[in-house]
Amino acid sequence: MYPNLYYAFKDLFGVSWNGLRFINSFGFFVALSFLAAAYILTLELKRKERAGLLTGQDVKMVVGKQASISELLLNFGLGFLLGYKIIGLFISGGAATADPQQFIFSSEGSWPMGLSLGVLFAGLKWWEKHKQKLDKPEERTIRIWPHDRVGDLVIYAALFGFLGAKIFHNLENWNDFKQNPIEALLSFSGLTFYGGLICAAVAIYFYSRKHKIGFRHLCDAIAPALILAYSLGRIGCQVAGDGDWGILNSAYVTVPASESKVELADTARFQNTLQAHSSLYLRTFQVNNVGEIPHASVKAPGWLPNWLFAYSYPHNVVNEGAPIPGCKEEQFCNQLPIPVFPTPFYETVVSFFLFLFLWSLRKKLKVPGTLFGVYLIVNGIERFFVEQIRVNTKYSIFGFHPTQAEIIAVLLVIGGAAVYFISKKKYAGSIPVKS
Incomplete structure (x- = not known):
C-alpha cells in the first residue's frame, strides 16, 4: 500500500522526496477522478449542444x-x-x-x-x-454555453460533495464524532460516497436553474462521468488502504513473519488468529464477542492470485492491524493479521464496466432523464451487493440490520426506476431527431 506518493515514488523509482508525503494517494486518485469526470462531462455537453438539446446563456460583461x-x-x-x-x-x-x-x-x-x-x-x-x-471600458454580451461551465460544476460538486460525504460519514459513525468532532470534521479520511452524491446533486440542481441549463439533460450528461469518477476514486481506496475494505476471508491468514503474504488456513488456525487479535476486530466491527465478527470462507481458484480474495493491506493509511516485521518507518507499519476481501478493487472493475455500459446507451436513450435513471439503478444494485461483504456500520430497524449504504442503494434503485418511467411517460413525445 502507498499511503501517500512519497511511498509510491520510493518503492517504484527509488527516490525519497519528503514533499510528496503531503500528497495522499487517496486524494491523488480523487483528483484524477474529477479531471476524468470533467472531460467526459464536457464531451457529453458539447454533443447535446450540437443536437440542440442545450442552449447557451447570454451574459453581459464589462471588459477593458x-x-x-x-x-x-x-x-x-x-x-x-x-x-x-x-x-x-x-x-x-x-x-x-x-x-x-x-x-x-x-x-x-x-x-x-x-x-x-x-x-x-x-x-x-x-x-x-x-x-x-481599454481607454474606455465597454459592456459586451457574451454567450456562455453549458460546457463552458464545467469548471464551475466540478468545483460545486467537489465542495458540496466533500461536505456531504463528511456529514453522512459522521452520522454513520456518531460515537467517533462525539469523541473528537474537530478531527472528524477536518480530517481528509472518512468520506461517504452517497452523502457526497446527494449534497452535490442538490447544489448542481440550484446552479443549473440559476444558469438556465436543462437539468434532465445535465443529469444524463453527468451519469457516465459519475460512475467513471467513482471507479477511479475506488483505486485510491485500494492503493491507500483507507479501511474501506471487505469482511474477513476466513480461508486465509496473513503469514506473521512476512509482509502481505497470505496462506490457506483451517478453521482452528483462523479462530486462533482471531482470538489473538480480538481487541482489534471487536473494535473494528463494533461487536461484543468474536462470534459476531462477520467473515466468509472463499478460496481463490488456482489461476487467480490470492490477493483478489484475501488481502492484508500492508502499510495501510489508517494504521490498522498488527505490526509488520522489520518495518522501520515512523508510521504506516501495520497490516491485517487476517486478510479481507478487497472490495475497492471489485468496485473499481465493476464501475468501469458500468461506465462503458452507460456510455454505450447515451445516444440510444433519447428521452431526457432516462439515462440518469438507469445510472441510479445500476449504481444502487452494485453498491447493495458489495455491501454484503463490506465492513460498515449497521442500523437496527424493525429487526433488520442494514447499513446506511444499503438503505440508500435500495432508495436509488427505486428512485432510478421512477425517474426512468416518469421521464419516459412525460417526455416520450419530445424525442429529438438529431443525436
Whole structure:
C-alpha cells in the first residue's frame, strides 16, 4: 500500500522526496477522478449542444477595466496560502512532512514563500488585466454555453460533495464524532460516497436553474462521468488502504513473519488468529464477542492470485492491524493479521464496466432523464451487493440490520426506476431527431 506518493515514488523509482508525503494517494486518485469526470462531462455537453438539446446563456460583461483592489487582494491571498502552506510544507521537512495534515491545520508555514507567491499572483492578475485594458471600458454580451461551465460544476460538486460525504460519514459513525468532532470534521479520511452524491446533486440542481441549463439533460450528461469518477476514486481506496475494505476471508491468514503474504488456513488456525487479535476486530466491527465478527470462507481458484480474495493491506493509511516485521518507518507499519476481501478493487472493475455500459446507451436513450435513471439503478444494485461483504456500520430497524449504504442503494434503485418511467411517460413525445 502507498499511503501517500512519497511511498509510491520510493518503492517504484527509488527516490525519497519528503514533499510528496503531503500528497495522499487517496486524494491523488480523487483528483484524477474529477479531471476524468470533467472531460467526459464536457464531451457529453458539447454533443447535446450540437443536437440542440442545450442552449447557451447570454451574459453581459464589462471588459477593458483595470484590475480592482478586491481582485488583487484575492489573488494575493491565494498565492500567500499556496506559498505559506503548500510550498512551506515541501521545504520545511522534519515533523511537517511526517504529519502533513497536522501541519496544514496549524499556524506554521513559510512567510518568505507566502509573501513571494502572494505578490507574484497579484502581479500576474494586474498584468493580465492591463493587457486587456481599454481607454474606455465597454459592456459586451457574451454567450456562455453549458460546457463552458464545467469548471464551475466540478468545483460545486467537489465542495458540496466533500461536505456531504463528511456529514453522512459522521452520522454513520456518531460515537467517533462525539469523541473528537474537530478531527472528524477536518480530517481528509472518512468520506461517504452517497452523502457526497446527494449534497452535490442538490447544489448542481440550484446552479443549473440559476444558469438556465436543462437539468434532465445535465443529469444524463453527468451519469457516465459519475460512475467513471467513482471507479477511479475506488483505486485510491485500494492503493491507500483507507479501511474501506471487505469482511474477513476466513480461508486465509496473513503469514506473521512476512509482509502481505497470505496462506490457506483451517478453521482452528483462523479462530486462533482471531482470538489473538480480538481487541482489534471487536473494535473494528463494533461487536461484543468474536462470534459476531462477520467473515466468509472463499478460496481463490488456482489461476487467480490470492490477493483478489484475501488481502492484508500492508502499510495501510489508517494504521490498522498488527505490526509488520522489520518495518522501520515512523508510521504506516501495520497490516491485517487476517486478510479481507478487497472490495475497492471489485468496485473499481465493476464501475468501469458500468461506465462503458452507460456510455454505450447515451445516444440510444433519447428521452431526457432516462439515462440518469438507469445510472441510479445500476449504481444502487452494485453498491447493495458489495455491501454484503463490506465492513460498515449497521442500523437496527424493525429487526433488520442494514447499513446506511444499503438503505440508500435500495432508495436509488427505486428512485432510478421512477425517474426512468416518469421521464419516459412525460417526455416520450419530445424525442429529438438529431443525436
